Amino acid sequence: MGNEFKESITKAVNNANLTGALGKFSEAYKVNRAKAYEGIDFEELRGRIAELKSYAASHLDELSEQFASKAESSGAKVFRTNDPAKVREYILKVAQDNNVKTVVKSKSMATEEIHLNPYLEKAGIEVGETDLGEWIIQLAGQTPSHMVMPAIHMTKEEVSDLFSKEVNERLTSDIPRLVKVAREQLRPAFLAADMGISGGNIAVAETGSIVLMTNEGNARLVTSLPKIHIALVGIEKLIEKYADVATILKALPRSATAQLLTSYVSIITGPTPNPDGSMKGLHIILMDNRRSEMAADPKFKQALQCIRCASCLNVCPIFRLVGGHVFGKVYTGGIGTILTAWFDELKKSEDIQGLCIQCGACKDVCPGKIDIPDLIMEIRRRLVLEQGVPLLQKTIYAVVNNRKLFHGMLRAASVAGKPFTSGKFIRHLPLFLADLTDGRSLPAIAAEPFRDRFKKIIQPKLKERVAFYAGCLIDFAYPEMGESLVRILNKAGYEVLFPEDQTCCGAPARYNGAYEVAANNAVDNIKALLSVDATYVISACPTCTVALAHEFISTFESLGQTEWMSEARELANKTIDFSTLVKKLVDEGRLTMKEGQKLGKITYHDSCHLKRTLKVTEQPRELLQRAGYELAEMFECDTCCGMGGSYSLKLPEISAPILQRKLKNIKDTGASTVAMDCPGCVMQIRGGMDQDGTLIKVRHTVELLAEQLIISSQ
Amino acid sequence: MYEQFKIRAEGVSAEVYHYATKEAALDFLIGFLQGEGLADTPQACALWAECSFLDNLDRNVLKRVPGLKFVVTRELAAEARFGISQMDWALADTGSLAQNSSAIEQRLVSSLSSIHIAIVPTNGILPDMPALLSRVHPGDCAYLAIITGPSRTADIERVLTIGVHGPERLVIVFVDELGGTI
Ligand code: SF4
Ligand code: SF4
Numbered sequence: 047m048g049n050e051f052k053e054s055i056t057k058a059v060n061n062a063n064l065t066g067a068l069g070k071f072s073e074a075y076k077v078n079r080a081k082a083y084e085g086i087d088f089e090e091l092r093g094r095i096a097e098l099k100s101y102a103a104s105h106l107d108e109l110s111e112q113f114a115s116k117a118e119s120s121g122a123k124v125f126r127t128n129d130p131a132k133v134r135e136y137i138l139k140v141a142q143d144n145n146v147k148t149v150v151k152s153k154s155m156a157t158e159e160i161h162l163n164p165y166l167e168k169a170g171i172e173v174g175e176t177d178l179g180e181w182i183i184q185l186a187g188q189t190p191s192h193m194v195m196p197a198i199h200m201t202k203e204e205v206s207d208l209f210s211k212e213v214n215e216r217l218t219s220d221i222p223r224l225v226k227v228a229r230e231q232l233r234p235a236f237l238a239a240d241m242g243i244s245g246g247n248i249a250v251a252e253t254g255s256i257v258l259m260t261n262e263g264n265a266r267l268v269t270s271l272p273k274i275h276i277a278l279v280g281i282e283k284l285i286e287k288y289a290d291v292a293t294i295l296k297a298l299p300r301s302a303t304a305q306l307l308t309s310y311v312s313i314i315t316g317p318t319p320n321p322d323g324s325m326k327g328l329h330i331i332l333m334d335n336r337r338s339e340m341a342a343d344p345k346f347k348q349a350l351q352c353i354r355c356a357s358c359l360n361v362c363p364i365f366r367l368v369g370g371h372v373f374g375k376v377y378t379g380g381i382g383t384i385l386t387a388w389f390d391e392l393k394k395s396e397d398i399q400g401l402c403i404q405c406g407a408c409k410d411v412c413p414g415k416i417d418i419p420d421l422i423m424e425i426r427r428r429l430v431l432e433q434g435v436p437l438l439q440k441t442i443y444a445v446v447n448n449r450k451l452f453h454g455m456l457r458a459a460s461v462a463g464k465p466f467t468s469g470k471f472i473r474h475l476p477l478f479l480a481d482l483t484d485g486r487s488l489p490a491i492a493a494e495p496f497r498d499r500f501k502k503i504i505q506p507k508l509k510e511r512v513a514f515y516a517g518c519l520i521d522f523a524y525p526e527m528g529e530s531l532v533r534i535l536n537k538a539g540y541e542v543l544f545p546e547d548q549t550c551c552g553a554p555a556r557y558n559g560a561y562e563v564a565a566n567n568a569v570d571n572i573k574a575l576l577s578v579d580a581t582y583v584i585s586a587c588p589t590c591t592v593a594l595a596h597e598f599i600s601t602f603e604s605l606g607q608t609e610w611m612s613e614a615r616e617l618a619n620k621t622i623d624f625s626t627l628v629k630k631l632v633d634e635g636r637l638t639m640k641e642g643q644k645l646g647k648i649t650y651h652d653s654c655h656l657k658r659t660l661k662v663t664e665q666p667r668e669l670l671q672r673a674g675y676e677l678a679e680m681f682e683c684d685t686c687c688g689m690g691g692s693y694s695l696k697l698p699e700i701s702a703p704i705l706q707r708k709l710k711n712i713k714d715t716g717a718s719t720v721a722m723d724c725p726g727c728v729m730q731i732r733g734g735m736d737q738d739g740t741l742i743k744v745r746h747t748v749e750l751l752a753e754q755l756i757i758s759s760q
Numbered sequence: 761m762y763e764q765f766k767i768r769a770e771g772v773s774a775e776v777y778h779y780a781t782k783e784a785a786l787d788f789l790i791g792f793l794q795g796e797g798l799a800d801t802p803q804a805c806a807l808w809a810e811c812s813f814l815d816n817l818d819r820n821v822l823k824r825v826p827g828l829k830f831v832v833t834r835e836l837a838a839e840a841r842f843g844i845s846q847m848d849w850a851l852a853d854t855g856s857l858a859q860n861s862s863a864i865e866q867r868l869v870s871s872l873s874s875i876h877i878a879i880v881p882t883n884g885i886l887p888d889m890p891a892l893l894s895r896v897h898p899g900d901c902a903y904l905a906i907i908t909g910p911s912r913t914a915d916i917e918r919v920l921t922i923g924v925h926g927p928e929r930l931v932i933v934f935v936d937e938l939g940g941t942i
Contacts, residue, residue, distance in 0.1 A: 071918050120902070178924055179915035195915060202917050225913060225921045232925065237838055253898040263911040263926025266871045269903075270864060271834070288898060292889040303914070306768065307854040307889075310926065311906040315898035318862050321834040 051397040058368040078304035096415035103350035109251035116254030120316030128334035130160035146240040152265040153177040154245025176264040191370030193356040242268035246279035255315040259308040274327040297413040301355035351414035358408035380418040403690035406658035426559030443563040449549040496525035508541040513580040517590035519725035530752035547574035551593035568598040586624040588656035594621040629665040643674025649717040652684035653724035673754040678715040689730035719743040761852040762942040768855030772909030774930040800827040802839040811846030832865035843873030861905035876927040883940025
């Protein structure tokens with residue numbers, strides 16, 4: 047990551063206005079969004095949107111053709127091009143042919159994408175943004191920091207300073223008054239403008255209509271007052287059927303601003319008369335700019351299902367800390383990273399793709415049903431393909447791909463780490479052998495890894511067997527979690543096997559785009575885990591579980607490798623996470639916990655992969671409550687803790703405030719213990735509590751349950 | 761559906777009234793306008809766009825109300841404080857109004873004024889957007905306008921503020937005599 051980029055992050059996270067505004071907004075957003083969707087089957091709705099948008103993405107040419115012929119037959123002029131330069135030239139030509147001096151614009155990301163304003167201004171045409179937020183940032187000479195709320199980073203005081211200069215009068219920071227000033231200032235601009243430029247939220251092929259949505263009413267003025275209207279529409283806005291407009295209108299306002307409907311929706315089909323009786327000059331530009339290429343890419347075609355609601359930004363724990371400017375000048379947030387990689391260039395996404403911690407929060411709310419984190423991973427993979435792996439990482443991966451050497455080094459680290467040990471924590475841990483940075487307490491490498499301790503466990507002779515996949519963290523940092531797991535499963539009548547040749551699950555390599563390395567890890571693990579006869583392969587690390595259950599397969603798919611695919615599927619079918627299996631065993635009566643225990647208040651942290659990929663949320667909660675804990679839910683229980691594997695090492699400036707927020711939410715519950723199902727989260731949160739000096743116990747569910755079973759067996 | 765519409769529309773700061781007869785509605789309208797300071801001066805006058813509500817009404821009587829005008833021009837619309845138009849439909853599930861706004865006059869009075877008064881035939885209430893779209897085909901409607909509450913923004917510090925570029929008040933008057941009852 048470049049220094050400049052790092053600096054922009056530091057600047058952003060230290061900008062109290064920005065983080066304050068975004069933080070408050072994201073909290074309110076979640077509540078309001080849920081309210082707006084009350085009584086609506088979101089999954090069904092987004093299923094329909096994904097389907098109709100995906101259909102459109104596979105028929106871009108046809109739909110563009112159909113749109114153009116329909117719109118033209120209703121009297122509009124349609125210009126189709128792949129090239130942003132041609133778009134700019136076309137608009138300028140229309141302007142010059144009609145002697146246009148001033149232009150009013152309603153908000154359009156597509157015009158930002160092609161940097162239209164400076165182009166027109168250089169040709170001597172005055173361009174005025176009319177969306178309040180856009181106008182503010184235009185006056186401030188900045189770029190939008192959010193797709194829907196471009197000026198969210200500015201305070202009312204800053205806005206009043208800007209407006210005061212504009213009207214030559216000292217204004218207070220009274221918001222309704224500032225809004226009035228904007229109305230008064232922009233009204234003459236609307237009335238005087240020779241041309242209006244808008245984007246388009248939807249373009250309907252069947253009818254040649256464009257749909258425009260604004261809350262302020264500026265698009266109505268932009269499309270009504272000037273004699274010429276140019277709508278610049280990216281072809282991803284095309285849909286086939288007019289009736290489907292209703293489907294998108296049902297989701298877009300709810301997801302974007304938690305409104306049932308945007309204040310003004312205009313569906314324009316062909317020109318309408320101007321006040322003087324002449325007909326409006328209506329030009330619709332269908333811009334491709336790599337969208338067709340995107341549609342032809344089996345992986346990225348999905349991104350065209352985006353309806354630009356920005357909810358992926360609103361729920362992103364990273365975005366709410368750094369805001370939009372860190373991402374660049376046009377598209378921001380998770381989807382913005384993907385759009386930048388395509389509409390700008392892959393290389394431009396090099397730094398920003400690293401901002402994604404892969405928590406999956408965006409994927410859950412996306413009305414276009416886009417797997418945003420997966421696409422960001424694909425960008426990472428392609429960057430690595432294009433640029434290769436940096437030397438340091440290459441060395442690291444050579445080690446990770448050689449299990450004996452890797453484990454040997456981890457053992458060595460347990461000795462080397464000794465001098466730095468303070469209690470259970472050391473400062474530097476080459477656990478993922480990622481870039482070493484200091485900054486937080488990390489666990490010491492266990493003196494004796496689980497694989498050694500396992501040999502000393504005496505298990506009863508049992509008929510049924512499960513294979514335990516420990517993962518690096520439990521194996522080398524938290525072997526006691528593995529021991530607890532063995533005790534619990536023994537109680538339920540399972541003998542636990544530990545196939546020795548298991549190695550790193552490949553997630554660290556995969557999350558860094560090194561898919562070849564991840565694939566080698568996958569093959570090693572498949573061989574090891576399928577070599578024993580067991581009913582289940584159980585893991586107590588959700589990241590590892592996801593690797594075994596999903597990512598081995600998708601890694602092979604991405605690389606086009608088929609050799610181990612059927613085994614990968616076999617392994618996936620056998621893989622189960624700790625809480626799901628134990629809940630099942632309790633339900634089947636194979637495990638019982640002591641009745642009537644009063645263990646006090648506990649709070650539960652949902653790990654990203656467990657909740658959003660494996661969809662496990664209730665099982666651990668029910669188990670802990672059954673064991674005798676009283677559950678006190680924390681605020682934002684399912685928001686990422688900021689760990690994200692090596693993320694916390696690479697971007698500590700972002701990871702640290704996310705962790706602090708998590709710690710606060712935990713403390714606010716008054717619980718004396720916080721439980722979670724992921725050793726990575728334990729490492730992050732325990733490290734945070736340790737530095738903080740707070741005496742809240744941070745435990746994996748497996749340890750807490752094992753304690754209760756031991757008691758009940760006595 | 762009227763009740764649902766009313767709740768939803770009021771939820772987005774619109775004001776909703778209902779009258780059985782045109783006469784009662786007109787009384788309300790004139791009273792409302794005068795109460796809000798209707799006068800024959802810029803920023804105080806009202807512009808009434810052509811609509812079926814006006815059919816069979818004696819315009820000469822109406823024209824005598826100072827400040828009330830029936831010729832819609834750009835210049836007058838830019839000066840008017842009130843805009844009166846008839847909207848064709850109402851959507852119960854979102855509290856929205858819809859109109860075939862292909863005629864520019866309809867848009868001028870509803871987009872430039874500070875207070876937009878929308879007259880709606882009671883039988884124009886539809887359940888939702890799909891019902892509207894199935895009735896209005898773009899082939900017969902070059903500009904379909906759907907309006908939900910007054911103009912709003914949250915662009916400064918996310919504080920909801922009413923009345924940016926469009927009207928700051930939306931007053932909706934249902935009239936049974938134009939068709940339908942509740
Ligand atoms: S990716 Fe999904 S959530 Fe993000 S803007 Fe697009 S539709 Fe909305
Ligand atoms: S996965 Fe998480 S961090 Fe990545 S873009 Fe989505 S919400 Fe943001």
